[in-house]
Amino acid sequence: MDIDRQPIDQSTFCTVYASYYPKIYKYILRRVGNVDLASDLAGQTFEQAFVKKVTYQPERGTISSWLYAIAHNIIVDYRRSSKTMISLEALPSIPGSAEINPETITLSKEATKQLLEAMAKLNERERKVITLKYASGLANRKIATIMNLSDRNVGVILYRTLRKLRRMLEKNENYFCKR
Numbered sequence: 001m002d003i004d005r006q007p008i009d010q011s012t013f014c015t016v017y018a019s020y021y022p023k024i025y026k027y028i029l030r031r032v033g034n035v036d037l038a039s040d041l042a043g044q045t046f047e048q049a050f051v052k053k054v055t056y057q058p059e060r061g062t063i064s065s066w067l068y069a070i071a072h073n074i075i076v077d078y079r080r081s082s083k084t085m086i087s088l089e090a091l092p093s094i095p096g097s098a099e100i101n102p103e104t105i106t107l108s109k110e111a112t113k114q115l116l117e118a119m120a121k122l123n124e125r126e127r128k129v130i131t132l133k134y135a136s137g138l139a140n141r142k143i144a145t146i147m148n149l150s151d152r153n154v155g156v157i158l159y160r161t162l163r164k165l166r167r168m169l170e171k172n173e174n175y176f177c178k179r
Contacts, residue, residue, distance in 0.1 A: 013053060016063055017046055023064070023136070024071050030135045031075050041078060045071045065145040068138075072128075072146060118168040126161040133158060 024045055029038035048070055049056075056066055119127060125147070132143045140154045147154070 013050055016049075016067075020064060020067050021046065024067055027068065027132075027136045028071055028075060030131055032078075037078075041071070041074050044074050048074065061145045062142070065142050068132075068136075068142070068146045114169060115165075118165050121168060122161060122164070126157065126164070129154060129157045130161055130165075 021042060025038055025042040028041045028045070029035065032038055032041065045067065049067060052070075056063065119130070122130070128147065129143060132138045132146065133140070138146075140151050140158070143149075144151045144154045149157075
């Protein structure tokens with residue numbers, strides 16, 4: 001049974017949790033860079049989803065989009081309340097964080113450092129779109145739903161952000177993707 005557009009009730013919530021917890025946890029881990037914090041925030045995400053399960057409307061979007069939106073809001077609330085920004089330097093210690101696209105390109109430490117420095121220069125929206133696309137592997141449509149943007153806008157942001165990253169990296173004489 002495809003649960004992604006089913007109403008959520010007490011009996012189906014366990015299936016939703018089992019299906020989506022690993023993906024939501026991984027998304028949060030990539031955003032916060034701390035295993036314990038990611039586990040706590042993922043737990044809060046599903047706690048909030050359970051409490052608000054009656055508000056989920058399948059006609060407005062998939063369960064996964066709804067859960068990613070809740071996770072995003074939990075992360076924003078956490079950062080707002082803690083007044084600390086998580087450094088992008090934490091990313092290399094996360095298992096699998098060297099994967100920057102679906103083709104699993106593994107970067108050297110120097111290349112990763114260059115990429116993280118370039119990513120740090122992006123604004124929050126650009127970083128989030130890149131993270132959702134390449135770290136979480138989401139389609140533009142899901143990213144659009146999560147970020148409350150149009151599909152076309154997500155595509156434009158991705159195109160411009162990747163072009164911006166390429167330009168920043170090409171300025172570096174040790175650019176790891178020189179042709």
